Amino acid sequence: MPKMIFSHNTKEQILKMFTKLLEIPINDNIDTYLRIPTVLGKSKIKNFKFLVDKLRKKLSSWKGNSLTYASRDTLINTVAREIPTYVMSSFTIPKSICKKMEGLAVIFWWGT
Numbered sequence: 001m002p003k004m005i006f007s008h009n010t011k012e013q014i015l016k017m018f019t020k021l022l023e024i025p026i027n028d029n030i031d032t033y034l035r036i037p038t039v040l041g042k043s044k045i046k047n048f049k050f051l052v053d054k055l056r057k058k059l060s061s062w063k064g065n066s067l068t069y070a071s072r073d074t075l076i077n078t079v080a081r082e083i084p085t086y087v088m089s090s091f092t093i094p095k096s097i098c099k100k101m102e103g104l105a106v107i108f109w110w111g112t
Contacts, residue, residue, distance in 0.1 A: 036087055048097045051084050055101050058083065059108045069109075076105050 002024050006015055019026055032038060040047045058080060064072060084093060084101060 034086075036090055040091075044094045045096055048087070048091070048093050051087060051093070051097060052100045052104070055080055055083050055104050059104055062108070064108050065111045072109055072111075076109065080105055080108075 004018060004022070004024050004026050006018075006026065015026060018024075037047055037050075062075060067075070080101075084098075087093065
């Protein structure tokens with residue numbers, strides 16, 4: 001279902017006019033759109049921490065020790081590296097976030 005987003009500075013009269021004219025509700029709470037944050041805070045590290053958490057969750061769900069190195073390589077290259085790619089098409093991710101994600105991939109690779 002489509003929804004409209006307006007600036008918080010938009011006058012109430014204009015909001016009502018658009019919703020009535022287009023018959024589309026207003027979305028007051030839009031934190032993400034297509035898995036990308038729509039509003040970023042001052043701390044870029046906090047803004048993109050969800051990428052590290054998502055990768056950590058994904059890697060922990062796999063049984064790395066039971067996989068061959070070729071299988072681990074395939075998983076890391078196809079799935080784990082896909083996670084930040086979409087976000088990176090819109091934002092520059094801090095180096096510290098990239099290093100944390102790389103560190104998680106290395107730990108998964110070596111099975112420690």
